[in-house]
Amino acid sequence: MPLSDAVDRIETITSDPAITREILDTAEMRGIIDRGDGVIHTNSGSVLSFEADVVEREGEFTCRRCGADISTGYFVTFEAGEHGPFGSSCIRKVTGRE
Template sequence: MNEPASREERLELGVELLAHLEREELSLPAAIDRIETVTTSPALTRDILDAAEKRGVIEREDARLRVRRGGTYVNYDSQVVQREGEFECRRCGTSITTGHFVTLDAGELGPFGSSCVRKVTGRDDDAE
């Protein structure tokens, strides 16, 4: 996997990840859980949320986010790639032998285990 090299690339990847969530609304902690797969920097996390709001990707109210997207869910057939190898899940840190990578226009995010990739994209509700 190629790590996003610059702050700007990580910002773009974070905004795009939020734009592709399958949930229309989620708590701020759930959104941060997903953003932490891109960065653990509190300053960059704030910048991602601010940029997403300015671009009309999300609306923030209190500790909730509403995703404003036009059907841009992650397509698991074409945007989630599986690779075999020795990986550590980017979300939970578990050792995995099958890595799931999410391919977005801004870059690739992963590896994730099979359940974590579903949580990161919002397909499973557990990250709420």
């Protein structure tokens, strides 16, 4: 994926450039990604399963990526907890479906 897409996904967690850089450096150091020529290649065999790892909830939310008001929130489930909410188009971008 292009580095800009990876940064866009990381910015759902933080907009601090130093933390973004640290996340990418740590992932590279741990062998999770390879970087070069503005492109990131993942080395991990784990893939996010949209059906199992994304939870949909109805309510009044604000999309964590774009800031839009949404009535259906999508949350990504990790071992450490949930991340979201995201709207329908933003969840596709965050999970790499678009």
